Amino acid sequence: MSKSMKVAIVDDEKDMRQSISQWLALSGFDTETYESAEEALKGMSSDYPGIVVSDIKMPGMDGMQFLKKLKSVDSALPVIMITGHGDVPMAVEAMRIGAFDFLEKPFNPDRMTELAKKATQARRLTLDNRALRRELSDGSAIMNKLIGSSPAMERLKEDILDLGQADGHVLIEGETGTGKTLVAHALHAVGARASKKFVLVACSAFDDDTLSRRLFGPTDEDQGLPAMEEARGGTLVLEDIEAMGAALQARLLTAINEQGSPSETRIVAISNLQDEGKTIETEMRSDLFYRLAALRITVPPLRQRGEDILTLFTRLSEQYADEYGCDAPEVTAQEAAQLLQAPWPGNVRQLINVAERAVLQNRRGTGTIASLLMADSDENEVAMTTEGKPLKEFVEAFERMLIDNTMRRHRGAIVNVMEELCLPRRTLNEKMAKYGLQRSDYL
Template identity: 40%
Template sequence: MLNSVIVVDDEASIRSAVEQWLSLSGFEVQLFDRAQACLAQLPAHFPGVIISDVRMPGMDGLQLLEALQQQDPDLPVILLTGHGDVPMAVDAMRRGAYDFLEKPFTPQHLLGSLRRALEKRQLVLENRRLHEQADLKSRLESALLGMSQGLQQLRRQVLELAALPVNVLIRGETGSGKERVARCLHDFGPRAGKPFVALNCAAIPEALFEAELFGHESGAFTGAQGKRIGKLEYADGGTVFLDEIESMPLAQQAKLLRVIQEQTLERLGANQSIRVDVRVIAATKPDLLEEARAGRFREDLAYRLNVAELRLAPLRERREDIPLLFEHFARHCAERLGRPAAPISGAQLTQLLAHDWPGNVRELANAAERHALGLDSPELHAHAGSPSLAEQLEAFEAQCLRAALRQHQGEIKSVMEALQLPRRTLNEKMHRHGLVREDFIERR
């Protein structure tokens, strides 16, 4: 239950009495003698109620109400009025005030109105929280496509970790979407408004690595003309994504460890330490601890990076996502080119499901674009390493269920009729494939 109350009144005796009544009843009370001071210090999404006198020097209670309404029209405001101000207070209620109390008022009257206002505030904030969660979930579903149980679990993990101030290690094969997941961890967390800096450790020559990561001062080395801010410093307040972290030179691993531990760095050729606030998200294909045991990676840095780990399943382990992803990439390519989307035949779908996709989502996207362009795609003719008939049937069944649920927007009765399935059978199949009807209900 919420229990925060702000009291605004220019009379010290009123403030003192109200504070005593409310504190004895278990409320957290904050006092102001001026409306302007209240506005200046009011936090966003204040989880409580404002109690304000109407007649005050400077900004009065009605002007305060108007200003609060502009900030948050659902914030409950209880006005304290003298006898002659009652008509004015009634008019203020029409304009959004929650209640008014005529002086002198009893503690019981004040507490009754306050508790009702706090109950309303709690419902409003809970409703906002649920809407925000639903919006985040919907946006994340668009960013990380897939209906397999593995993808659904990954999205849940991303939403949880995005809000936490911890470093994350992402493990996955080439082309499995590690940078996309890193970007989601940044975009759906509190650092979203700050820089997201991506760096592929395998693409930087070892001789340039330190300058690229930490920056340099003018004349730090031959050719260093002018001061240059490194990637870590540029990402201050935000996130740095280090892909293929296993390729980082050992000397730079030690310096990165210091940045993570001390939150400070030194540019190449400088003696002054610079404070930085960065979240490090690293990605790797091999196991970093195995790399450490082989002497190719610092064990202490591996533990610092792997506070939380996300594993991205290769596409061959979540074949039921292949049709959805292929359709998405092909449609976007067709839209970009201004041409109609090319349909995919049942035979082509079978071939897509049979292919092992060693290049994962990146390879699938390329095949989908070639399909949208009307070009031949080798993946649609590959048969090596084909999954079993049972695996293909499972993936095809999941795709049919998804298509029907999407078409009928999660309406179970319509899906039953379209697929000619009894409800119990449909429920069992949906559970087996990790499908939930709420995911298909159209959000407005």
């Protein structure tokens, strides 16, 4: 861990900064030295990949001024201060300002190494969380289960980023199979509690007595801590919150109120309530509902996600094709339209099943996607959603899928893609730009 993280050593005394650098280098750190704070500041940014070790007493900009400057650049940058004998009160003031820790000269080199390891661990966690936040906002690799660029998915990602950084309790709603638990994971991952525990409890899996013990204790010896204790400081996710009885709701409300504000443990409640005439608001006691629904996210159903359906189907069928050692099925224009028009009552979970069965059918050389959609329908024909889509949307979604699939198959080899699709280079470039496809993603 330490080898990939830098340690900037700032001290006007050459012998001191060189001795610190040599010791930390022997301990596996990547060190760089500066003789003044002014010089060191030139190499600092909000994403500096490491930590700072600085003397307090320096000519020009002293360590205290330097610390304040660094905190204005990045408030989460760990700074270890070195102080001479008799300057401990100044070091304590540095801690108040935001220093990670301090060492008094002469210090034990092993203590320096120990502090540097702790500081770099904290720094790595901060940078990883920031990278995760950026990648989620771009919809890229680390959160690739949140696939899609439809307006509905873009709004969902923005909600996750915004509410992830907030600290209130959250209520997640949506139809079965839309990915509400994944959203709960994402909320935790992009927030300040990412380094803390993520604990999930499915309320509908227990009767109220068992659920009470699971949440509040006492638990059996082999079950570990009750969930409220286990998730302390982190995130507790309560799936199927509507399954919780009235007495248990009251106990949960009491536990929440006892935490004070801000809450020690963040609660994310997930509602799967879809009974006609019922809402989560009517099924829960109002005071608990308003505590848990301080922040709300509604996960969109698959039928509202447009061309995301084809993107998801393509990715899923490729994954299953790799798993089963066969080719993924090629989707015709008619099948693409059928996928886009299907009502998807089971949402993404249903699409996963259809993609797997499509790959198995293709391996046997029998069946069509339409037959799979028909099998999932109660009708004798492929069910279509009542949410009408214009012809232009079908054409563009199919065109994007064709280009995406061909680019993947040829690993971004533009000439091969041009030949297969019979498109001139300029037209292909224009269409890729239109659909947000980048060659670098396929190399």
